[in-house]
Amino acid sequence: MPEKTIESINIKRIEILDQAGETDEALMPSLAEADIRCLYELLVLSRAFDQRALSLQREGRLGTYASILGQEASQVGSAYALEQQDWVFPSFRETGVHIARGYPAELLFAYWAGDERGMQAPEGLNIFPISIAVGTHIPHAVGAAMAIKYRGEKTAVAAYFGDGATSKGDFHEGFNMAGVYRLPVVFICQNNQWAISIPRERQSAARTLAQKAFAYGFEGIQVDGNDIFAVYKVTRDALRKARDGGGPTFIECHTYRMAHHTTADDSTRYRHDREVELWKPRDPLARLQSFMEKKGLWTEQYRAEAEARARTIIDDAVKKAEAMPRPDPGDMFTYTYAAPSSRQRRQQGAL
Amino acid sequence: MPALNMVQAINLALREEMRRDRSVVVLGEDVGKDGGVFRITDGLLPEFGEERVIDTPLSESGIVGAAIGMAVNGMRPVAEIQFMGFIYPAIDQIFSHAARIRSRSRGRFSCPLVVRTPYGIGIRSPELHSESSEALFCHMPGIKVVVPSTPYNAKGLLAAAVRDPDPVIFLESTRLYRLIREEVPEGAYTLPLGKARIVREGKEVTVISWGSMLHKTLQAVDGLDAEVIDLMTLNPFDEETITGSVKKTGRVVIVHEAPKTGGFGAELSATIAEDAMLFLKGPVLRVTGPDAVIPLPKLEERYAPSPERIRKALEEIMRY
Ligand SMILES: Cc1ncc(C[n+]2csc(CCOP(=O)(O)OP(=O)(O)O)c2C)c(N)n1
Numbered sequence: 001m002p003e004k005t006i007e008s009i010n011i012k013r014i015e016i017l018d019q020a021g022e023t024d025e026a027l028m029p030s031l032a033e034a035d036i037r038c039l040y041e042l043l044v045l046s047r048a049f050d051q052r053a054l055s056l057q058r059e060g061r062l063g064t065y066a067s068i069l070g071q072e073a074s075q076v077g078s079a080y081a082l083e084q085q086d087w088v089f090p091s092f093r094e095t096g097v098h099i100a101r102g103y104p105a106e107l108l109f110a111y112w113a114g115d116e117r118g119m120q121a122p123e124g125l126n127i128f129p130i131s132i133a134v135g136t137h138i139p140h141a142v143g144a145a146m147a148i149k150y151r152g153e154k155t156a157v158a159a160y161f162g163d164g165a166t167s168k169g170d171f172h173e174g175f176n177m178a179g180v181y182r183l184p185v186v187f188i189c190q191n192n193q194w195a196i197s198i199p200r201e202r203q204s205a206a207r208t209l210a211q212k213a214f215a216y217g218f219e220g221i222q223v224d225g226n227d228i229f230a231v232y233k234v235t236r237d238a239l240r241k242a243r244d245g246g247g248p249t250f251i252e253c254h255t256y257r258m259a260h261h262t263t264a265d266d267s268t269r270y271r272h273d274r275e276v277e278l279w280k281p282r283d284p285l286a287r288l289q290s291f292m293e294k295k296g297l298w299t300e301q302y303r304a305e306a307e308a309r310a311r312t313i314i315d316d317a318v319k320k321a322e323a324m325p326r327p328d329p330g331d332m333f334t335y336t337y338a339a340p341s342s343r344q345r346r347q348q349g350a351l
Numbered sequence: 352m353p354a355l356n357m358v359q360a361i362n363l364a365l366r367e368e369m370r371r372d373r374s375v376v377v378l379g380e381d382v383g384k385d386g387g388v389f390r391i392t393d394g395l396l397p398e399f400g401e402e403r404v405i406d407t408p409l410s411e412s413g414i415v416g417a418a419i420g421m422a423v424n425g426m427r428p429v430a431e432i433q434f435m436g437f438i439y440p441a442i443d444q445i446f447s448h449a450a451r452i453r454s455r456s457r458g459r460f461s462c463p464l465v466v467r468t469p470y471g472i473g474i475r476s477p478e479l480h481s482e483s484s485e486a487l488f489c490h491m492p493g494i495k496v497v498v499p500s501t502p503y504n505a506k507g508l509l510a511a512a513v514r515d516p517d518p519v520i521f522l523e524s525t526r527l528y529r530l531i532r533e534e535v536p537e538g539a540y541t542l543p544l545g546k547a548r549i550v551r552e553g554k555e556v557t558v559i560s561w562g563s564m565l566h567k568t569l570q571a572v573d574g575l576d577a578e579v580i581d582l583m584t585l586n587p588f589d590e591e592t593i594t595g596s597v598k599k600t601g602r603v604v605i606v607h608e609a610p611k612t613g614g615f616g617a618e619l620s621a622t623i624a625e626d627a628m629l630f631l632k633g634p635v636l637r638v639t640g641p642d643a644v645i646p647l648p649k650l651e652e653r654y655a656p657s658p659e660r661i662r663k664a665l666e667e668i669m670r671y
Contacts, residue, residue, distance in 0.1 A: 114648030132478040167408035197385035270384045329653040332643035347641040
């Protein structure tokens, strides 16, 4: 009996915008000039938030914070493809997604300053609280997609996580169910090459993370995560497929964490500057800027205006966050249950 | 003798146990090259190599499950879970397997495993970094639960835990990691698991606590004739020391950071009621965290028992 190959896999990688700002016209998604400007301004705003958060942390005005520097295109590009009613299940490093979806920046600042109220998403914005426990929110996204499918809605779910999360049991259990029930969910992995000190090769022996979807019966695709057009297009297509009943997709955004893991980490202990230097020219913002320059959509003056607008938004958000009255200790009890128990009410009085 | 903080004492215990016994290995997220997020395992990788200081993928159930497999097959793994809030994904392995292997195999196999994890409020960090869920583990027969309160006892207790033939959950207070220094001898010594320590003798009231709450308790008893017990091992706990003290003082205050309902204080209180009821002059009082999800940093200090709250309970019990 001859040996047969009964399955083989192909993993695609999508790149559209190169470092010089040239695009692959065959793949380029149709985006109006206004959209491109909006993408650029969201990148600028995300970066402005990030930089302010890092400096506030250093001044002791914010707690531990996880920087998104270098990952803005993965976040903004994917989030820009979402429809208003879609659901987002974020991990803790998706500030760009929050910002692109219109999550109030003051609430994000409040959250990172250690104030629970920062995680209350405004009505009409289907964005779940940040998941600090890595990967444990993946099955929730799957369940939310089950509810959508059950009700026959034309909505999709996006779940965000890092490369480290792909090692968690919840990742595999969630993926398995998403595949079995062909659910309208898009899994977006920001493979930023590091999970604290563990490099991507020590996280998994698989050549790509994208290929993990294959074992669960749906498509996995790798995208240049520093290329905002590629991320946008791949996510948009996956979301359309999800809404049209085509089932889940796994998108591996190949990107890089330019900063320390968090403000509590010192990455010089485990990685070389050389590697960080290698990624600098791939900066997602600079790349979009080169493209826009070529198209006549970018000038120094435009940059200055966009940065000034971002600064105003961020200044204002910091002011609002810091002007919030201190949370009341009673808050601890307000949301443990729909109604506090008599025991809790007594405890509240004694605090 | 060098004065060490808790981080250095635990590091020294690991180092000495690894030197003493080649079957001792350390595994967990970031424990190798990075030396652990709290630097507990710093310097172990260069000394013992990648086969004994294992940087794992991000995989709590995998870490503990693999440690169980090593333990049943002749090794002495010390697994690190980065924060107590991230031990929950590994609870299945701890409860369903580590705790029952000896029992299930009728003694043919055992599971000499240590799971170390930082616990409690203290470093103003995000959600799930401040848990003190010790009571969960105390409820599960087959595992031991140890909570050191000073560098000296951390070193001796960890060495004992590594050598213990059963699975041990070893809880390290993040608040204490760098707070206190004390003289810690080099060279192996062990402190027996299951023994409490009378930190301060007294005749009027017994205060029982463990880990970081011990230090708040010591601030609160100033000027009182209070006997302070550092429980050190919660399961199995030292009933003799507790009842002996209660029989002497007749008054008890238990202090823990974890939520009140179902907290380990409830077990102690019930045991005292069973064993020393007739010696009590008043109710057993508990000063604990409230029945609420541990809040983010802006409110965390309001959550944990403060010396003032402990003091209030002491004043209340002294009226009996
Ligand atoms: C279940 C769990 N284990 C451990 C941690 C501690 N921790 C926080 S982030 C992190 C690394 C995460 O890496 P990755 O998933 O790649 O995301 P990234 O931080 O790179 O965005 C670890 C180990 C955690 N938050 N949750």
